Amino acid sequence: MKTYDYEKLNREFETKPAEDIIRWAVKEFSPDLAMSTSFGAESAVLLHLATQIHPSLTVLFTNTGFHFKETLEHRDNLVKRLKLNVRELKPEIPNAEFLAKNGRLYERDPDACCAVNKIAPFEKGLKNYKAWITGIRRNQADTRKSSQFVENYRNELVKVNPLLTWTSRMFWDYAKKYDLPYHPLWEKGYLSIGCSPENCTRPVKLGEDPRAGRWSGTGKVECGIHTFLKMEENNPSSAPK
Numbered sequence: 001m002k003t004y005d006y007e008k009l010n011r012e013f014e015t016k017p018a019e020d021i022i023r024w025a026v027k028e029f030s031p032d033l034a035m036s037t038s039f040g041a042e043s044a045v046l047l048h049l050a051t052q053i054h055p056s057l058t059v060l061f062t063n064t065g066f067h068f069k070e071t072l073e074h075r076d077n078l079v080k081r082l083k084l085n086v087r088e089l090k091p092e093i094p095n096a097e098f099l100a101k102n103g104r105l106y107e108r109d110p111d112a113c114c115a116v117n118k119i120a121p122f123e124k125g126l127k128n129y130k131a132w133i134t135g136i137r138r139n140q141a142d143t144r145k146s147s148q149f150v151e152n153y154r155n156e157l158v159k160v161n162p163l164l165t166w167t168s169r170m171f172w173d174y175a176k177k178y179d180l181p182y183h184p185l186w187e188k189g190y191l192s193i194g195c196s197p198e199n200c201t202r203p204v205k206l207g208e209d210p211r212a213g214r215w216s217g218t219g220k221v222e223c224g225i226h227t228f229l230k231m232e233e234n235n236p237s238s239a240p241k
């Protein structure tokens with residue numbers, strides 16, 4: 001298995017454009033490479049960037065069964081426009097059955113709901129790949145502030161975060177430049193969009209943090225997809241591929 005000098009790579013990537021980081025990932029890992037998307041407010045940008053470089057890149061979408069109908073419309077719109085190669089991941093228990101058994105678990109225990117409907121299908125889907133490209137940014141949440149461009153997790157997977165230093169302004173400039181469609185709920189104040197129950201996603205008020213509408217009032221800030229894998233603590237600078 002190949003090893004990487006993560007510290008060196010991350011030093012280099014701090015000054016590289018996102019396209020260079022995606023090209024590196026494609027060269028290193030394709031065809032065992034996928035990107036994930038939620039088809040949320042700013043997803044179109046990474047989808048466009050990545051598929052300009054690798055048109056047939058697998059796009060993983062975890063369909064929890066709780067998405068807004070507008071998100072699914074936005075997904076269909078982007079699939080058509082960018083000719084995306086989407087692989088849909090689904091929970092083991094269909095949504096109607098889950099609701100019948102658990103009711104509004106997303107209100108009582110959102111962590112448990114995310115574990116079953118988001119994390120489990122995503123973790124299972126990731127097993128087919130050696131690397132995973134995400135659209136996370138350092139300025140989205142405290143939990144993302146120390147993220148690196150390339151990360152080694154559990155010596156199983158390489159996570160690639162090419163947009164870490166992007167700002168919202170950069171996203172919208174890029175989307176405008178390439179005339180990319182935006183999520184229909186964005187203009188209604190939904191700046192970060194996840195599942196449709198009100199305690200999972202609500203519109204944000206003027207001056208609020210863009211992610212303030214996610215699990216508002218529950219203390220939860222992440223679904224767990226970006227935190228469920230612990231970073232390799234003993235040897236962060238190199239790991240078998």
Ligand code: SF4
Pocket residue numbers: 064066105106109110111113114115117118194195196197200223
């Ligand atoms: S975001 Fe809400 S509805 Fe979606 S899986 Fe998590 S708790 Fe459940």
